[in-house]
Structure formats: C-alpha cells, structure tokens
Amino acid sequence: MLYATTTAAEKRVALREALGSGRLLRLPGAFNPLSARLIESKGFDGVYVSGAVISADLGLPDIGLTTASEVTLRAGQIARQSNLPSIVDADTGFGEPMNVARTVQGLEDAGLAGCHIEDQVNPKRCGHLDGKDVVDEETALRRIRAAVDGRRDPNFLVVARTDARAVAGLDAAIDRAHALVDAGADAVFPEALTSPDEFAAFRDALDVPLLANMTEFGKGKLLTAHELDDLGMNIVIYPVTLLRLAMGAAVAGLDEILATGTQEGVLDRMQTRAELYDLLDYASYNRFDEGVFNFRL
Known part of the structure; x- marks a missing residue:
C-alpha cells in the first residue's frame, strides 16, 4: 500500500548482491510509476528509468532538454512504487563535475539504486542516432570521479556509459571503458554495440559488470536474454519497450x-x-x- 516497503538502502544492497550472483539481471524500462509495479509483479530483477522515456513523457526529443530536477522527481516517483532496485539514466550528469555530484546525491535521496553517466558532449542525443560526439577523456573521467566522490552510500551503483563505439570505433571504446573503470566506475554501459562479437570483446577486456541495451530500432540486433547471458553480460535494459507498446x-x-x-x-x-x-x-x-x-x- 502507498509505496514500496523496501528501503532504498536495502534495494542497493540487493542490487549489489544480485550483480555478484553472476546471472543476467533483466530491467525493463518503466514509463510511469504504475508500470514499475507491473514490472515487479511479473518477476523481473529491477526497474530501469530511461532518459528518452522521461523526455518523451514531457513531449520532448531526447537531446538533453530535461533537467536534473525533472529526471530526479520522475525517477523517484517510479522507484518508490517498487520493491525492486531502480537504475536511472542521468545523461551527462547535468553540468560540470560539481553538478554531477549533486545529481547523484539527489538521486540517492530520491531512492534510486544507481545511475549511469555518459561521455557524450552536452547537449547529448539519443545513443542510437547519428552525429553524436564524445568529450575528451579527462572530461569523461572527471564526471565519473565526481559521481563516485559525491555518493554517500557506497552501494549506490555508478555505471559509466561510453558512446565512443559509434564515434571512434570499438578499440577506442574499450580503451575509454578501461579509463572509466580506473576512475571508479562500478560497471560499464557500452552504448550502440552492433554485434555479439562486440559484446564479447568488451567482456574479454573488462572484469566489471557490463550493461547491455536492447532498444528497438537501434544500431544492433536484439539479442535474447540467453544470448546475452552466454556473452557474459550482467544487466540488460529494455528502455523504451513498454512506452512503445503502450x-x-x-x-x-x-x-x-x-x-x-x-x-x-x-x-x-x-x-x-x-x-x-x-x-x-x-x-x-x-x-x-x-x-x-x-x-x-
């Protein structure tokens, strides 16, 4: 009744423990708080809150027009309706490193279990659109360091997303991912990979949890959960699926x-x-x- 009975701290611990299990965690994207309850009732492992969905819900394209307060408010409304851990798309962190730290603390207060911060230039665009660009490596690392230093709960999951694959190629994306992990990222989200071989290359190169994005009408093939599990992925998100169906x-x-x-x-x-x-x-x-x-x- 009202909201979830599991505390935010308990959800973060549960997410960490689930990641340590070695099994693939499936996180459909909730487009509103009610759909988060539906995701939980169907037995999924967690809830994803997509920046593209929040933008679309506001009638806006996914090009960096939403604000930290809008994303935090909506993500918190969704997170509190489910006993599952929720991970939110925090775009580029909504500003300079100090803003990134403040964004993370706001998401902690809102009850999220984790977020991902990306290395696109600001304003960003959907990861499966052409014409995007990434910041230089030091700027990307400062964002992740700020997120890690800003969090107060060490169990809050900081995922580093890199869009370098589409900009500079697979090898450059793997090099960027290594640097992001060295900066303190708990997990890596390599966006817009185009084939199972590319997922396998990331798995061979990194020993942290990896997040796979199975979004429709994107750059790559839609892989099954079984295929992703065999490739060594740890989390799969279906960010816009429920919104598109609805x-x-x-x-x-x-x-x-x-x-x-x-x-x-x-x-x-x-x-x-x-x-x-x-x-x-x-x-x-x-x-x-x-x-x-x-x-x-």
Whole structure:
C-alpha cells in the first residue's frame, strides 16, 4: 500500500548482491510509476528509468532538454512504487563535475539504486542516432570521479556509459571503458554495440559488470536474454519497450473510436478494471480505511 516497503538502502544492497550472483539481471524500462509495479509483479530483477522515456513523457526529443530536477522527481516517483532496485539514466550528469555530484546525491535521496553517466558532449542525443560526439577523456573521467566522490552510500551503483563505439570505433571504446573503470566506475554501459562479437570483446577486456541495451530500432540486433547471458553480460535494459507498446495500443484505440464511434472493438486488448485494482492493491486501502474509521461519535 502507498509505496514500496523496501528501503532504498536495502534495494542497493540487493542490487549489489544480485550483480555478484553472476546471472543476467533483466530491467525493463518503466514509463510511469504504475508500470514499475507491473514490472515487479511479473518477476523481473529491477526497474530501469530511461532518459528518452522521461523526455518523451514531457513531449520532448531526447537531446538533453530535461533537467536534473525533472529526471530526479520522475525517477523517484517510479522507484518508490517498487520493491525492486531502480537504475536511472542521468545523461551527462547535468553540468560540470560539481553538478554531477549533486545529481547523484539527489538521486540517492530520491531512492534510486544507481545511475549511469555518459561521455557524450552536452547537449547529448539519443545513443542510437547519428552525429553524436564524445568529450575528451579527462572530461569523461572527471564526471565519473565526481559521481563516485559525491555518493554517500557506497552501494549506490555508478555505471559509466561510453558512446565512443559509434564515434571512434570499438578499440577506442574499450580503451575509454578501461579509463572509466580506473576512475571508479562500478560497471560499464557500452552504448550502440552492433554485434555479439562486440559484446564479447568488451567482456574479454573488462572484469566489471557490463550493461547491455536492447532498444528497438537501434544500431544492433536484439539479442535474447540467453544470448546475452552466454556473452557474459550482467544487466540488460529494455528502455523504451513498454512506452512503445503502450503508445502503439493508444494509437490503435484512438483509431478505433474515430472509425467506429466506440471503443467496443478494443475492449479485449485493455487491462480490465479488476486487473488495475489488483495492481494498485485497492483491497489494502479498503482495509486501512476500515481500521481508521471504525468508531462512532
């Protein structure tokens, strides 16, 4: 009822322990707090909060237009609805190194279990678009050092994302990843890899947890969880999948109303009232009210 019963500190410990298990952790992207509850109810390992989804939710393209406060607020709303650990896309950290540190502390306070900071130039763009660029190595390292130094809970997971593969090639991306780990990153997110061989090359080169991005309509093939596990990946995110499914269904529903004058033809594709109430745990709220209002004046 209300929010998750697991504390943020407990979620961070759970994420660290799960990463130490050696199994692949699957984190679908939640597009709102309710979808985070759905992800938990289906038995996934964690919740991902995508910067692209937050931007789209605000009606904006993913080109660095969101602010630290907007991302922190929305990520916190999502994180508190699930007992699973949540990782959020913190873009470039929203400013200079001191801003990165402040961003991390804000995310800690909001209940997140971790975040990733990327090495794109600011303003950034979606990692699967052409024309992006990365900062010089020292600037990238300062961001990660600031994130690590800024966190107060050592279990808060700092993931270094590098977009160098699309800019300078695979070898340069691996070299950048090594430097980011030396700067204190707990894990690495190599963005926009194009083949299983490239994932394997990262796994051979690094001994920290690796995050794979299985986003639709991107640069690479959509690999199965089994394939990613065999490649030695530790986390897989599906950042925009649920938003795309929801928006696709919304388009179909609106078209149905325009075409027929009623939503009758798409009722079988909807979450029922009973299913929604079950996900929201209406019964607990009713019991709570009965426990409070059980007296007479």
